[in-house]
Amino acid sequence: MPIYVYWGEDDFAIEKAVVVLRDRILDPLWTSFNYTAFPPDQADAVIQALNQAMTPAFGAGGRLAWLVNSTLCQQCPENVLSELQRTLPVIPEDSYLLLTSRNKPNERLKATKFLKQFAQFREFPLVPPWKTELLVQAVNQAAQTVGVKLTAPTAELLAESIGNDTRLLYNEMEKLRLYIRGSNEPLDVKIVTQLVKNTTQNTLQLAAAIRTGDTAKALGILRNLINAAEPGLRIVATLIGQFRTWLWVKIMMEAGECNPQAITQGAEVSNPKRIYFLQQEVKSLSVQQLISSLPLLLELEVSLKQGASETSILQIKVIELCELYQRR
The missing domain is CATH 1.20.272.10 (Zinc Finger, Delta Prime; domain 3)
Known part of the structure; x- marks a missing residue:
């Protein structure tokens, strides 16, 4: 189903997921024609996004309409709900509608219940700062993504130093990747202590x-x-x-x-x-x-x-x- 709802407090993880989705849907040569982001302060943003989603894509690739920081799953006027009910079932297969929000969708809201019939919901939660094991897992995953080798003590040190700040984690990983300059040797604790601030x-x-x-x-x-x-x-x-x-x-x-x-x-x-x-x-x-x-x-x-x-x-x-x- 070409409708997605991304929500959660991990803004950086949501941003990365949006980039992945955008790259998968859009043809780079036709992005300016087929990609529109609607900020939350734009008047009639939901109606405009639905109209965009209903418009067939130009050229190659698909179309993506993105409602940024949407409150649609927290409050939804009746006229917007009616437009949702009319539009979502007939969105073209090559058109995609994306909603992102920091807030948890209100399960009792009619708009949320209707969206769940057509949309894929995905949560991006921050790891609780006291759950050390999950923080270490996140560090190891980021290291694998960026291409940095870590020892177990180094991964634990990074988890203690950075906590659950995903953006900072990837920034620090990029710094470490540039420092090692393609070396295949795992980073030791001494180097990480010198390069990464411990907040x-x-x-x-x-x-x-x-x-x-x-x-x-x-x-x-x-x-x-x-x-x-x-x-x-x-x-x-x-x-x-x-x-x-x-x-x-x-x-x-x-x-x-x-x-x-x-x-x-x-x-x-x-x-x-x-x-x-x-x-x-x-x-x-x-x-x-x-x-x-x-x-x-x-x-x-x-x-x-x-x-x-x-x-x-x-x-x-x-x-x-x-x-x-x-x-x-």
């Missing part, structure tokens, strides 16, 4: 400083992250993941659970060897402290999404979190 690890260090109630150290690490242009929402995502893991480990310890495998599964930790160290980290903390951290982090996330001053709100919430852990 995610610093965010985990920020979490550790908060956990010990060291306000000065936490603010210093935060300042370094901000100076390195680390996005505030990414800092919050890593902190939420870390405190969530600590909370579950502590809850299971309080419940008397001693089996590392059971704790691994309950806390969603990919490597059972981490459980001992996590237990040591939360040993002096209370469940209530960890529970109280999450609303503060949620308030921080909401404030950032609502456009609050990033530096100011991050500093305020880090101080509040540190004060929480100074109460033993």
Whole structure:
């Protein structure tokens, strides 16, 4: 079916998928005739895209109409829904309609239900920053795509350094590919440490400083992250993941659970060897402290999404979190 819906928070992965789809559909000599992208602020973008999709392709190849950052699966006026119902079943085989969005489609919306009858839906989620095993898999996949050989320790270091930022991952891989200049030797940890900035690890260090109630150290690490242009929402995502893991480990310890495998599964930790160290980290903390951290982090996330001053709100919430852990 020549209709696609790409959605998810991994913008870079969506961009790459769009390029692959575009190259598969379009003939390079006829791209200017058969390819149109409709931005979300364009009036009647959906109607215009549907009209384009109904127009037979010129010359060789197919036609692609792309609704960029579409809200069609979140809200759909009745007149647009009627046009969808009239158009989608009769789109020509060589014409393609693509919708992309960061937001999850609303399954209860009539437009979404109708699209699911004709469209292929594909999700592009960001890997949770605390799921180390999946991050390492993403690193190895990117290395294979770019043509860089890694050792297991190097892949783990890159996963710790870059986290779930797919765009940064591929940029760093390109840098490493240029550095090795066609060498078939795997990159060692020393080279990667020199070439790749370690931002995610610093965010985990920020979490550790908060956990010990060291306000000065936490603010210093935060300042370094901000100076390195680390996005505030990414800092919050890593902190939420870390405190969530600590909370579950502590809850299971309080419940008397001693089996590392059971704790691994309950806390969603990919490597059972981490459980001992996590237990040591939360040993002096209370469940209530960890529970109280999450609303503060949620308030921080909401404030950032609502456009609050990033530096100011991050500093305020880090101080509040540190004060929480100074109460033993």
